[in-house]
Amino acid sequence: MADTLTITDNRTGKTYDVAITDGTIKATDLRQLKAVADDPGLMTYDPAFMNTANCRSRITFIDGDKGILEYRGYPIEQLAEHSTYLETAYLIIFGELPTAAQLQTWTNDITLHTMLHENIKKLMEGYQYDAHPMGVFLSTVGAFSTFYPDAKQIFDEQSRRKQIHRLVAKVPTIAAYAYRHSIGRPYNQPDNELSFTGNFLNMLFRMTELKYKSNPVLEKALDVLFILHVDHEQNCSTSAMRNIGSSHVDPYSAMAGAAAALYGPLHGGANEAVLRMLNEIGSVSNVPAFVKRVKAGEGRLMGFGHRIYKSYDPRAKIIKRTADEVFEVTGKNPLLEIAIELERIALQDEYFVSRKLYPNVDFYSGLIYQAMGFPVTMFPVLFAIPRTAGWIAQWEEMLLDPEQKIARPRQIYIGSPKRDYVPLKKRT
Ligand code: SDX
Numbered sequence: 001m002a003d004t005l006t007i008t009d010n011r012t013g014k015t016y017d018v019a020i021t022d023g024t025i026k027a028t029d030l031r032q033l034k035a036v037a038d039d040p041g042l043m044t045y046d047p048a049f050m051n052t053a054n055c056r057s058r059i060t061f062i063d064g065d066k067g068i069l070e071y072r073g074y075p076i077e078q079l080a081e082h083s084t085y086l087e088t089a090y091l092i093i094f095g096e097l098p099t100a101a102q103l104q105t106w107t108n109d110i111t112l113h114t115m116l117h118e119n120i121k122k123l124m125e126g127y128q129y130d131a132h133p134m135g136v137f138l139s140t141v142g143a144f145s146t147f148y149p150d151a152k153q154i155f156d157e158q159s160r161r162k163q164i165h166r167l168v169a170k171v172p173t174i175a176a177y178a179y180r181h182s183i184g185r186p187y188n189q190p191d192n193e194l195s196f197t198g199n200f201l202n203m204l205f206r207m208t209e210l211k212y213k214s215n216p217v218l219e220k221a222l223d224v225l226f227i228l229h230v231d232h233e234q235n236c237s238t239s240a241m242r243n244i245g246s247s248h249v250d251p252y253s254a255m256a257g258a259a260a261a262l263y264g265p266l267h268g269g270a271n272e273a274v275l276r277m278l279n280e281i282g283s284v285s286n287v288p289a290f291v292k293r294v295k296a297g298e299g300r301l302m303g304f305g306h307r308i309y310k311s312y313d314p315r316a317k318i319i320k321r322t323a324d325e326v327f328e329v330t331g332k333n334p335l336l337e338i339a340i341e342l343e344r345i346a347l348q349d350e351y352f353v354s355r356k357l358y359p360n361v362d363f364y365s366g367l368i369y370q371a372m373g374f375p376v377t378m379f380p381v382l383f384a385i386p387r388t389a390g391w392i393a394q395w396e397e398m399l400l401d402p403e404q405k406i407a408r409p410r411q412i413y414i415g416s417p418k419r420d421y422v423p424l425k426k427r428t
Contacts, residue, residue: 011035024053043410049234050307055242055401059092059393060233064308069315071231072096080318085226086110086196089168089389092231093396107196113169114190114199116177117147121187124177133178134263134380140174141167142256151250154399163251164392171388172196175381176203182377188212197223200385205373217329218372221322225365228315229383231390233308237261237268241391242398246407251395258391259384265302268383270362271369274303275376278335278342278367287341295351303363304346310356319364323371330371339367 003020018029031041046052061070069076072091079088083097090098090106098106123143127136145151148166153159177187180203188203191212198219202212232238241258245251262268281290294301306313327333343359346352366379374382398404 007033009033009035022053022056027052043412045412049239054234054239054407055398055404057233057394057397058095059390059397060231062233062308064306064310067309067311067314069232076228076314077318080224080227083227084196085223085230085386088227088230089386092389093164093393109165110169110196111192111199113165114173114192116170116173120144120147120174121177124174124181127178127181129182129184131178131182132377133175133182134259134269134377134384136178136181137171137174137381137384138256138259138263140178141171141252141259143252144170145250145252145256148250148252151252154248154250160251160396164396167251167255167388167392171385172200173203175378175385176200178381179204179375179378182375195219195223197226215329217325221326221368222372224322225319225368225382226386228318228361229386231387231393234394235267236264237387238391238394241395243407245395245398246404248399248406251392254395255388255391258387262384262387263380268362268380268387270302270360271366271379271383272376274339274362275335275366275370275379277302278338281338281342284337284341287338287345291342291345291349295349301342301346301352301357303366304352304359305355305357306360309358309360312358313360315361316359316363319361319368320359323364323368326368326371333367333371335370336367339364 002017005018005020005025006015007018008015012035014033016032018025027044030044033042034040044052059072061073062068071079071088072095074091074097079091083091086107087098087103090103120140120143124136124140144166148163150159151163173190180187185207188206190199191202192199194202194212194214198212198214201214201219201222205214206212234242237258240261241254244254244257265273277290281287291301293299323333323336327336343363346357365382366376369379369382370376
């Protein structure tokens with residue numbers, strides 16, 4: 001049997017053979033199907049891209065039915081167990097696990113770029129104390145494009161490397177400074193002797209002590225959470241990064257748009273929305289009534305459901321295990337009981353089972369962040385820090401892909417037919 005699709009256009013009786021490659025047909029192959037000679041030809045219509053591949057990628061593989069997630073072929077469970085965030089960021093960006101020498105160089109490159117330009121710190125001072133840290137984050141990343149105009153040399157590999165080092169290294173500093181500004185405390189300078197995650201905790205939580213010492217369990221837990229959030233193929237914010245980057249703008253401006261997409265409560269803002277939902281439910285006894293309201297269509301069970309995973313999100317399983325380790329240190333988060341009861345009910349209730357709604361990466365992560373002392377408004381920022389590596393890797397892959405060009409979808413026009421201008425006096 002040939003890898004082709006034979007299409008009969010019943011409007012003309014003509015048949016067409018269209019090639020099938022990698023389980024897809026090229027949408028542009030449909031343009032030959034015309035009802036009449038001057039017909040522009042068939043298009044596909046796919047709002048929200050439910051069934052449309054926009055690229056070929058070597059970065060992340062997901063099997064939503066089997067709950068499989070692999071970065072460059074390595075199962076997420078093995079990376080969470082054995083790797084670190086910085087090593088995983090290297091893997092996602094460069095495609096291979098680093099040798100010891102490569103990891104040392106990569107770690108030095110990142111460590112030496114953690115500081116922010118003094119004017120960027122002044123820029124951040126301009127925000128109200130209660131500015132949402134994700135709004136501060138995305139606008140500061142956008143401002144980077146004015147501080148590093150060399151980033152416009154997007155086809156110069158050395159320039160791309162320098163922007164990659166700056167972005168991976170500086171996003172934790174932006175996040176920490178946004179947090180410190182929101183609580184009215186002075187910024188903590190990065191400490192180059194600490195690990196990537198240890199230094200992040202240092203910039204967030206160091207008070208008057210000269211040397212910050214993080215709890216190794218919490219530092220490891222945060223590093224695992226960072227590994228789990230690095231990339232997730234063509235999610236909303238990553239496709240925003242690719243779309244914006246396809247106009248050949250610099251990576252900082254593209255990433256400001258990606259961070260804006262991640263901010264939404266249906267995407268990376270869901271971890272914050274989960275905690276607000278658990279607080280609103282308030283107690284285990286209120287769970288049945290809340291679930292009833294969700295099933296009546298009055299709101300969503302935040303942290304549940306996924307466009308691709310129609311089984312348990314493999315990241316949620318790892319996060320749930322990590323939560324137990326964190327709560328050993330911090331004490332159990334009282335909201336955990338409510339979350340566990342919500343999951344118990346949802347996993348057996350026909351409404352959720354029929355819609356294949358399982359806990360996703362955001363359902364338990366917020367409980368850990370809160371137990372570690374983060375305010376809920378910091379949760380999307382904690383998602384954006386590791387996803388920076390994924391956004392950069394996808395952006396560079398798009399840039400170097402000969403099949404890619406500026407993204408410009410088509411539309412079905414359903415507006416008014418041609419009509420003549422009506423002078424103001426004649427308008428009723
Ligand atoms: C992330 O794409 C990625 O990879 C994202 C991410 C990543 O790493 O980048 O994995 C991170 O964003 C995880 C998702 C976090 N968002 C949430 O937890 C918000 C709550 N979840 C939903 O809003 C929803 O499940 C989405 C947005 C995640 C997916 O939405 P879809 O695939 O567009 O599904 P849908 O909205 O078409 O829903 C299908 C049905 C609908 O019911 P019917 O209209 O058919 O009756 O399921 C229902 C929805 O109402 N539904 C839910 C629900 N999610 C879907 N009902 C109750 N609670 C929910 N959470």
